[in-house]
Amino acid sequence: MMHFDVLTLFPEMFAAVDTSIVGRAREKGLVEFNFVNIRDFSNDKHNKADDYPFGGGPGMLMMADPIFGAMGSVDAGHKKVIYMSPRGRVIDKDKLVDLSREEELVILCGHYEGVDQRALDYWDAEEISIGDYVLTGGELPAMVLIDALARLVPGVLASEEAATEESIYSGLLEYPQYTKPRNYQGMEVPEVLTNGNHKLIHLWNFEEALKLTRDLRPDLFEEFVKNHRELNKDEQKVMEKVINML
Template identity: 75%
Template sequence: MKINVLTLFPEMFTAVTGSILGRACEKGIITFNFINIRDFSNDKHKKVDDYPFGGGPGMVMMADPIFGALNSIDARGKKILYMSPRGNILDQTKIQQLAEEEELTILCGHYEGVDQRVLDHFDMEEVSIGDYILTGGELPAMVLIDTVARLIPGVLAGEDSATEESIYSGLLEYPQYTKPRSYEGMDVPEILVGGNHKLIYLWKFEQSLRLTRELRPDLFEDFVKNSKKLTKDEHKVLEKVLK
């Protein structure tokens, strides 16, 4: 996958191009193209914002520099995302859809947003990571990049790692433990060190069910509604939790 990012602060993205995603780049699985919007400003001071027509607080990013940046990569007609608090919330379904794209272009806004003509002309999809406001679109873009990239085959060491974790299974993740077996008077649950893989799996499944029911009842309800494909043993565990 190729990921183009239009931003005023390309240096911020070193946070997501190291470690796992860095290795994916080395393998040619992901290609990043960070574009500084200021490079396309015709102003001698590289100004990219101005006061909004009709008045109001703050400044708005001007159309011309963004048009220049997008035209430089021939972006029109391609999948372009604008990180915006008024967009649809980024969820599992959207992440999986985006992971199937061959190329994504992400626009990071700043100030009070961008000139609406940019969004209209390039038919951008607005995406939000939550109902709150940040100072810019860079952090939301990093969240989107990281969560989408993990679903691309070959990015994670284990092919099943991405979809087996936490919310991707429809349930929250069960408690995890590592060495030492006993610490400060707290012991690892005996079943996890007993060697019976079937019982270990069912214990983890039960813990996931209980945690999801307590912390995310909405997810738990959806899981129960779609539980027809569970095994006989899994159904027994679910019935136990429902009692």
């Protein structure tokens, strides 16, 4: 089981985690959530949790004291603390696998112009981003992180293979997929996928993944060609074919 303590000004936004696959995982006890309202730890009679930054600047900043109170309530000093921040490392597969080894995570969701730096320093928070852009708060990025991590928890998905299906061919984009009907408005499913020959299907999937990665993410394709050493003879021939198409 993986436990998430989520510290936020807007816990109501996290209703989404009770739906779909993550919601079912929660019902099965595979993941657990504790949503903490940072305002509950404010010493202000109006539950104020933000103030103007020293030195000036636009907008408001979340205050250290309510965050400290919320952190203490979840015993954050003994857990891995993540702060969702546009200046943090952009999450990728390697980072997700690393974080998935944690049994407990504390996720701090910033808002407004961010949080008092002392809250990050004291609690040794690692800053994580979901992309090089800015949102109005950390709640949506936190949900992205939770969803991505939850699917790596054993038992959450239908099969262990499903958890890494987008990276079966490590470093490649996912190949095209089809379902019924075989013919839709004159568009046919590729014949190779309907003939029952699993070897040919595997090689077709591999080739399509290579071509898509070559065309859409040439950086990943170059890295794959340079570093991949686990191909069998048939896969090697397919890769050489795709390379020669350049």
